[in-house]
Amino acid sequence: MARPSTPLLSRELVLHAALDQLDATGELGLPALARRLGVSTSSLYHHFKGGRGELVEGLRGLLAGEGMPSEVRPGEDWRDFTRRWARQYREAFAAHPAAVPLLTAQTVTHPAVLAAYEALAQVLHDAGFGDGDLLHAVTVLDDFVLGSALDAGAPAEVWADPGRPDSPLSRAIRATRAQPGDRSRRAFQLGLESLLTGLELLRDQP
Structure with missing residues (x-):
């Protein structure tokens, strides 16, 4: 199968999906997040090598970008x-x-x-x-x-x-x-x- 011409995932896409998951369920689990995105859990680690901790910090930065002067x-x-x-x-x-x-x-x-x-x-x-x-x-x-x-x-x-x-x-x-x-x-x-x-x-x- 040919690889897609554009990446399926990006850090920004994962972060917004994680925030949507949190808003909807109050929880953040990488397997559930991977299912939401239709990818394997290992694909998330490609963008967040530090795993859940790095993802949480990414969310902090995403929210801070909308506030915190x-x-x-x-x-x-x-x-x-x-x-x-x-x-x-x-x-x-x-x-x-x-x-x-x-x-x-x-x-x-x-x-x-x-x-x-x-x-x-x-x-x-x-x-x-x-x-x-x-x-x-x-x-x-x-x-x-x-x-x-x-x-x-x-x-x-x-x-x-x-x-x-x-x-x-x-x-x-x-x-x-x-x-x-x-x-x-x-x-x-x-x-x-x-x-x-x-x-x-x-x-x-x-």
């Missing part, structure tokens, strides 16, 4: 950049929440993603965050954004309404239902502004 805009201070960094990061990952647990289970090595973290670290450093606090600040931001991305994939009703007039939780649930827009996004905005205020206090402490 790595350059500061003219006139942005550290709060403005961090706010934009967090918002774009969340938007990219909230669209594919099933990928989040995979990404948090291994070390970040993708160059584009490291560049985005480097940009955040540089901005915080230039703003006066010391070496002893800077990585903790990045970690807190990272944890918050990824947690919010997972929340974006939560059920519409996260908490069952107790239905009691004397229940603060019940009243809060009903009040939130009446608010316009997305609950998860509103919670993210509240948390982000609170976090930025807390980080500023951390930076300014003696």
